[in-house]
Amino acid sequence: MSNTVYIEYNFEISPLQPTSDILIAELGAIGFESFVEHETGIQAYIQKEDWNSDMLKEVGILTHPDFTISYKIKEIEQENWNATWERNFNPITVDNACEVRAPFHEKSNVTYDIVIEPKMSFGTGHHETTHMMLQFILGHDFEGKKVLDMGCGTGVLAILAEMKGATALDAIDIDNWCYLNALENVERNNCKHITVYEGDASLLKDRKYEVIIANINRNILLADIPEYAKCLTEGGVLFLSGFYKEDIPKITGKCSEYGLRFEKNLEKNNWVAVKYVI
Secondary structure, X not given: OOOOEEEEEEEEEEOOOOHHHHHHHHHHXXXXXXXXXXXXXXXXXXXXXXXXXXXXXXXHHHHOOOOEEEEEEEEEEHHHHHHHHHHHOOOEEEOOOEEEEOOOOOOOOOOEEEEOOOOOOOOOOXXXXXXXXXXXXXXOOOOXXXXXXXXXXXXXXXXXXXXXXOOEEEEEEOOHHHHHHHHHHHHHOOXXXXXXXXXXXXXXXXXXXXXXXXXXXXXXXXXHHHHHHHHEEEEEEEEEEEEEHHHHHHHHHHHHHOOOEEEEEEEEOOEEEEEEEO
């Protein structure tokens, strides 16, 4: 993948929210793979082979009268991606116990030090959903547990779960770049119990877990909750994120159909992470 060329769109946005979230969702639906949020907008990336000059005609928010959005386009070589995210990637600390940092950041005095080189993958801890899932993991007992990290992105959630004592972990992502990046990050953090797979929920047949972590998006979660329920052992826990507060009733309704009971949720800028038990 070293020769992959990406198209970078640098969007300037006003107002920043909820415009950025809507734009990211619409761009993701037409094939954009990765996003970097900055103070005045977002940068969005798509592989050149998947791009065409007319594709933004499908993005309705660009012509919405309530939002002002402009953009510039340029090509970016995959190997230049590091320079792009290094400019935007600062270490984050979660609950004074876990730090997610890049290899070029100095180590801090925290209990759980996670080194992530995200490249084109989602999951640095900066997005609200990842941050809240890290909070949930910090507050849960993983000692000796079998765990699934579905839609693993960089692998950061599985990495923290192993650091907290999980002894058998599967990390799955449908995106090839995420799969490769998760493999690198698992090795970078000296994790010994995480197996990374490329694929979707069809890989879950006949597998059992005590904890399932899934930070994806609402529609995929709704489709996959029945599979998660089948995979959970009695008394198992399901942590979900990737959706908004107003989506909780729909997600909880689907979970209830399969014996999963709402226990609590976290909220950050209208994004939520929810804990269910079976």
